[in-house]
Amino acid sequence: MASETTAQTVAAVDLGSNSFHLIVARVRPGELKVLDRLKEMVRLAGGLREDRTLDPEVQEHALACLTRFGQRLRGLPADRVRVVGTNTLRSARRAGPFLERAEEALGHPIEIVSGMEEARLIYLGVAHSLAVGPTDRRLVVDIGGGSTELIVGDGYTPRRMESLYTGCVSLTQQHFSDGRITAERFRRAFLAASQELEPWGEAFRALGWDEAVGASGTIRAAAKVLTAAGWSEGGITRDGLERLRDALIRAGHADQLDLKGLGANRAPVFASGVAILLATFEMLGIERMGAAEGALREGVLHDLMGRIRHEDVRETSVAALAERYHVDAAQAERVAATAAHLLERAGPGWELDPDWAGPYLRWAAGLHEIGLDIAHGGYHKHGAYVAANADLLGFTREEQDLLAALIRAHRRKFPGGPFKALPERWARPARQLAVLLRLAAVLHRNRRPLPLPELGADARKGTLRLRFPAGWLEEHPLTRADLEQEAAFLAAAGFSLQIE
Incomplete structure (x- = not known):
């Protein structure tokens, strides 16, 4: 029997626009052994x-599902579970109360990931x-509910x-909302998907690939149907998809689809999924x-396992952004x-978790000057905009x-707005981290490589x-003056900085 050091349980929850998935696996040397899978059609995008x-009503359906998932996740440590939300949760407005209830149901925080992530x-x-081999080039296509x-x-x-x-749920709402499938409706759905794909077709063709692979329920369902009907051998083909399109139109309605390999839960959004898939082929x-x-x-x-093994793609993303904006390394x-030294000394008093805060x-220290590459005036504001809106892989x-x-917040007046927008659990510790970063920046304002004295x-x-x-401090009057000015900035934000 494997010991706890060689076999640990991890879990991932995918809050998709069409369905919610939970996967639980045991970590063994060189592999992940799946222990359990749960899936429920929620169709969040339809709501x-x-x-x-x-x-x-859709919120309540989703919460009931997450309560069941939460029961399965109960007892797993926080650092062994990741929950990600995708397109619909990216798009939803005023979703804060729902997300709070969802996190309570799951017992774990929800990370909303960008489309690129x-x-x-x-x-x-x-x-x-x-x-896969290191040089095997693949095209991967995933048709979700909303993207x-x-x-x-x-x-x-x-x-x-x-x-x-564009996704199978959103396209269904636009072209097959009542379940009817006609040649004209399919043509319009195909054109709508083609318009979304058009700007990227040539760029992806130019890259080339050795094989194309599809992921998610729509593509797996299409492969099963084509194989069962004998319309395609060894995967999905353009000819097979055209025959499948004709079969959908002949059926005339999602309720009338009688295709071996197609589950009843998939049928309502299958026509739109096939339209997207056919447009992708084209x-x-x-x-x-x-x-x-x-x-x-x-x-x-697998990304969670990378973090556990200290192979975090976020480190690479930060380094790449710093290089792109010519940061003084x-x-x-x-x-x-x-900043790390100050966290080590002051963190316990503020009850900051070093594994999270560090x-x-x-x-933030590595990126605090990225705005200088745009303009010196207000560079902290420029840098904040870049950090919030760049495609930083690995980050939610x-x-x-x-x-x-x-x-x-690393210089000038201490702002309140950016911290109010953070999840409630982060608001207080984030303000405290900002104080530490500000002080570190002030203490190195002269940009000289001379070491600082031992700080308490x-x-x-x-x-x-x-x-x-x-x-x-008497020997460094300019640093004292900088710190006194910083004390005034912090006092206006409700912090007391005492210098001895």
């Missing part, structure tokens, strides 16, 4: 109203479900990714596509080291908002006390 709010995780899940992801990658590394705003010039078992939730599991390292403080929307808040620091509630060796 997204014209004003982008979620229909209350969703694409990366999908590729990771597909690649790990196949036998469609396209990725070309080599081995386990994605090279080009796009997330398109616009990207695909000849044949296989169907993979791995998808977003498997990708989330030596200055960033000085500020990061001092990485965000380090990443909330994590990028946290980085942006720290960057925005302790904190309690709204107070932070800095202690310097006797006589050092």
Whole structure:
């Protein structure tokens, strides 16, 4: 029997626009062994109203599902579970109360991922479900309920990714809302999907690939139907899809679909899924596509394992953004080291979890000057905008908002707005991290490589006390003046900075 050090249980939850998935796996050397899978059709995208709010009935359906998932997750440590929300939760307005109830039902926080991050995780899940070599180039297509992801990658590394705003649920609402399937409706759905794909077709064709692989329920269902009907051998083909399209039109209604391999839950959105798939074949010039078992939730599991093993793609993303904006690496390292020292000394008094706070403080220190590449005036504001809106792989929307808040608050007047927009559980510790980052930046304002003296620091509630060796501040009057000015900025924000 495997010991706890070689076999640990991890779980991922995928809150998709069409269905919710839970996967639980045991970590063994070199593999993830799946222990349990749960799936429920929720059709969250179908509950997204014209004003982008979620229909209350759909919310209750979703919460009931998440309560069942939460029972399965009970007892798993927080760092062994990841829950990700995709297109519909990205798009929903005023979803805060629903997300709070959803997190309570699950017992774990929900991460809303960007379209590009969703694409990366999908590729990771597909690649790990196949036998891949480091130079094998694949096109991966995932048709979800609210979006469609396209990725070309080599081995386990994605090279080009796009997330398109069309999915089987959203397209069904537009063209097959009453279940009727006609040739004209299918043509319009096909054209709508083709329009979304059109800007990216040539770019993806130019990259080329050795094989095309599809992920998620729509593509797997299409593969099963084509194989069962004898319309395609060895995967999905253009000819097979055209025969499937004709069969859908002959049926005339989603309720009348009698296709072997098609589940009843998939039938209402199947015509739109086939339209997107056929458009993808047309616009990207695909000849044949296989169907993979791995998808977003498997990708989330493998990404979680990377974090557990300290192979975090977020480190690479931060380094790439810093390089792109020509950050002074030596200055960033000085500020990061001092911020880490202050966290070690003052963190316990503020009850900051170093495992959570340390990485965000380090990443913010590494990026705090990215705005200088845009303009010196108000560069902290420019940097915050970039951090919040860039495609930072590995980061959720909330994590990028946290980085942006720290960057925005690292100098000048201490802002309140960026912290109010963060999840409630982060608001207080984020403000405290901002104080530490501000002080680190102030102490290295002269940008010189000379080391600082041994600093003492302790904190309690709204107070932070800095202690310097006797006589050092008298020998560095400019630093003292900077710290006194900083004390005034912090006092206006409700913090007391005491300098000894």
